[in-house]
Each structure stands twice: as C-alpha cells, then as structure tokens.
Amino acid sequence: MSIIVGEETRLCVSGLTGREGSFHGLRNRDYGTDLVAGVTPNKGGQEVEGVPIFDTIAEAVTERGANTSMIFVPARFAASSIDEAIDAGIETVIAITEGIPVHDMLGTYWKAKEADVRLIGPNCPGALSPGKANVGIIPAQFFERGSIGVVSKSGTLTYQIGNELKQAGLGNSSIVGIGGDPIVGSDFIDILELYENDDETELIVLVGEIGGDAEERAADYIAEHVTKPVVAYIAGFTAPPGKQMGHAGAIISGSSGTAEAKKQAFEAKGVRVGRSPSEAAQIAADTLA
C-alpha cells in the first residue's frame, strides 16, 4: 500500500490548460500517474497532449471516472474549484495553489469535512508514492520506493531529506506535503493515522516548521496512537520572533509555536528530533538498521 495517491489514482487536473498546470500535470503522467482528464470552464472538448478537457469536474467524474483532483487554478478561484471537486464526488483533492484567502478556506475546509473528502493543501507540493503515482510538484527523482513515510509542511526541505534518505539507501512508502498555510485540509495527525495503518510504512519522518500548534498536537497524538517509530525535524530555531500585534494569538496558543517548544513537545513524548535535515535522515537510517 501507500497513502493518498497510488495505483488506484485516477487524476483530473483543474487548470490543465494553464502553463504551470500542464507542465506539472503532464510530468505527473510521465511518472506513471493515471491522468484521465483536465478541467477548464469553457474549454470542454479540447485536448492537452491527448488528455480530454471538460468544462466541469462532475463531467470528469462521470465520463472518465476521476477520483482524485489536483487544483492548479489561480488563488482567487481556487477555493471554489475545491468546492466543485467536493460536490462532484471526488475522494481526494490536492490543492497546489498558493495564496488562497484564509476566509475562503474556512468555508471550504468544513465543506470537505462534512462530505468526508480528503483535502491536502492548499499551498502544498502534493503527494508522491514512489513507483506508483505522483500528484503535484514533488521532483520524483529524489525518492525511491521503500518503507519510510514522510509528512511535511515544507516542500524543498522534504526534497533535501528525501535525497539524504536515498543516499543512505532508504526509500519511501509515500511523501505528503500538507502545506504551511493557516488553514490546511489535512494536518500532521490525519496523515500520521494513515501511515500508522499502512502496511508498507515502517517508520515516519515528520518535518515541521515554526508557527501554529500542529506539531504539538501531533506529539500528543503520536504518544497515544502511533506504534511505529517517528523521527521529527523542525525548521526555524533561529527565525526572528514574529512581531505580535495583539494578545489574542498568545491567549489561544500559549507558548507554543516556537521551534524550541515543538522540539520539547516531541522529545517529551519520546520522538527523536534531528538538529539538521542530515541528522534526521541519519536517525531514521539508524532506527531501521
């Protein structure tokens, strides 16, 4: 198995007729992903390199059996594209678009929750299951098939760690970039749960960043629900203290949010934390040896 994307993925790409959308969508197809449709309003009937374009995601579902949607449309329209995918009966929505207004995502987040649709992102690099499928912008050449599940807030940092794992002779069951926006569809906890239940995954690498409390909550979740070993890396120990306007943020988040607080939260629950991406990869390699 693997998670989020795999051999069963039938992908439709909203924005496949755009420059970025076609570049990455076709790259995903070249990797072996089953790209069944593109969606662009008013361009139904056209083709992009042999991929049929439909006006709506609903048509991509009924005509081509799409079950996974990648959102590559401009930020101001992206939330309604996600809503469209949810209404069309898509199972997994992967939103790459950066800069979607937070208030747009508030409504869309709850819509996806209520419809029980798995939403990854927005502002994320997507998901890759090496040897099976790639949906998004993750450069697949740095990852081999293997037993380490990676979940990360950051794109380039994930590539860095994947490459170090590869050099250590290790591969991945899946790599999932959840994105670093204030409101994301899936948090660390959602992905940890999938890895815990995934046969192919033996160890989980979690890559976090300063801000929010998703890492702290992940630490609590790991202690209670995850039996597989987890190695963490946190970026941002030397980041400047964000200037704080009011007090409300501190009231709801307390001391959490700093890299040090996140590291301590993980270590208190027995999760080892690498001081650099290399050290995190090394700890993972040692644990599996």
Next chain:
Amino acid sequence: MDLLEYQGKQLFARAGIRVPEGEPASDVEAAVAAAEQIGYPCVIKAQVQIGGRGKAGGIKVAKDASEARTHAEAIIGMDIRGPRGEGPFRVREVWVEQASEIDAEYYASIILDRSEKKSLAILSRMGGMNVEEIAENDPDALVQRHLDPVDGLSLNLARELSVDAGIDEDVVGGVAEILVSLSKAFDELDATLIEVNPLIVTAAREVVALDAKVTIDNSALFRHEDIAGLDDLSDEDPQERMAKERGLTYVKLDGNVGILGNGAGLCMSTLDVVANAGGEPANFLDAGGGSKADAIVDALEVITSDEKVTAVLFNIFGGITRCDEVAKGIIEAYSRVDMDVPLVVRLDGTNSEEGLRLLAEADLDGLEVSGTMLGAAERVVELANV
C-alpha cells in the same frame, strides 16, 4: 498586513462601531492643529504596528496646546520596541483623539483559530494592558466562543457571551452589538485578527472602541484595494523595502552571514544550520520555488547591500528550481554587482552537475563551492568571521 490604530478605527467607524473623534498627523504642527480642533484634554498616540505603546511612552494626554506640542515633539520620531523586543519601530505618525472618560475597560477580539479552523470570539470584563497575564492567572475571566463558519456570531450568542463575561448589565446590549459588528467586519475585511483593548464604557455609559488592532490576510488584499493602498510608513528598513519592490521574501536579522535558500522551509533550516556552526545570520531570503537568473541577481543585490554582511551562503536544493539557472544567475550577478564579500554556494538537486560545471568554468573570484549543506554552513561561518 497589520493596520495602524487609526486605520483600524476608520474601518470600525464604517462598520458602525463607535470610536472617539480624532485626526492623524505626521508632523508636530499638524498634531497641534488637530489638538486645537478636537479640544482638550486630548490624547496623542504613536501609530506603530506593535503593542506596548503606552508602556513605551508613546501615548500621552495633553491638557492644552503647549502640552500637545511637547508630547508630539517627544513622540514623533521616537523608536518603540514591542513587548518581546520586536522592532524598533520608528513613529512616523500620531493619532490625536478626544480623551475619554472611562468607567470600565473591557477586552474584545475576534481571531482566526488555526487549530480549530474556526473564528474565535474572546471577551473579558478585565481589559487594559495585561490581558496575557489574565489568560494565564485567571483564565475564567476570558470568555471564548468558536463561531459557526457559516452563521458567524448571532446577536443572541453575543449577548450570552457578554453575560458570561460579567459585563455590566446596562451595557450588555451595547457590547453584544459591537461584538456582532466586529465579527461581521472580521469576515467582510478578510481579517485574521481584530482586537479592541480596551473596549470602554464611558461615564455616559456608551460603549466605545478605544483601540484597534487589525490584521488583514495578505492573500485577500486583491479584493480590498482601499486597504492595500494604505500608507505603510513604518516599513522603512532599506533592505526590506528593496526586497519588497523586487518581490522577494526577505527578513532582516542582526548577524553578518548573508543567506539565500529556495523555499521557506529550507531557508529556515539553513539559518539554523549556520547558527549551529557558530555563525549569525544576517537575513532570511527565500528565493522561491522556481528561481530564475533574474531573481538570483536581485537577491544577491539585496543581501550585499546590507553593510554588515561579510560572507554569503547560497543553499539551493533544486526541485522545480534548476541549478543551472541558479548558476547562470550567480555568474550574471557577478558581472552586475560589485561582489566584495566571499560567496559559498551549495547546489544540489535538479541539474546540479550542469550548474556546478558552469560555476567551475566561470572561475569567479571569492566564490567557493561546497558539496553539503553542513559543510557549506561551516565554511561560510569561517569566512564571515575572518
């Protein structure tokens, strides 16, 4: 985007929330003229986007024109640091407003709660400066309620909150109405924070917003042209301004090691690795996911315009970014920028072999290549501290 107090208050007034009458002023004469027009006593308030202005001496009451002049002279041009040492923020503008007779001080805010993915309304009968202490020592004095993502805050719920918070009975209705207006404004303005501290009850038992802290979601500014166009006089650091003009994500720090990475996570990680190697980062600069040659030239110009920088590290892991493009950018930058500090380059990932070959061919003065992120960090720290 963080708004200044008076900009927030002007938005409040439009949303039907009562605020004291006032005028902004950017020099002493204008401040005195505003005070004369408003009458005395009036309050001269420093306009910077940070809390703790009162404690820093940035808020003063004037009883007459001569006091207004004295205070305006002291406040305009002063540097204010935030409670956690943020800043300094230079005061470029003051807000001159009618002094209020205060019977009670409350606290009200609407904030985006990332964890719960909902907006959160917070109300307390104990307003004033030390709300964080109250949160720690007397959490029951802060009443919090998550809002329905569709329905928002109803007047009934707002009344309930006000009663639970122990708001004086005669103003429960007034406070509830303001909460509803704040919640509406929060949604309509695409705010991620609206805080009123204090929300006062005047001697005449009117509920008035005496302060305004408003943060607008940058991603939504395209639908708020009036707000996007507001002056941001406090953003004055020369490198940060230069970076903004060129569309780069740059944060100035105090050290001497200039840093460029691609992607926010890798860039933050690079700062950490440099600090672990004993160095002090001069900046955070994320060249973005698909860095092209021009962006590299811009970035190098911004980094080296900071006179404190004694060595620069480029840490690139090419995913979408192609290392040969980065190498071309570096070579181009050397022909356009007067590089008088050493540059350590680590290129890995997509097309790194081609990139490294181009750099070797160009044989640039003061440029060194390192094979790993850790090795590059150690080397740049050595060079920076010579």
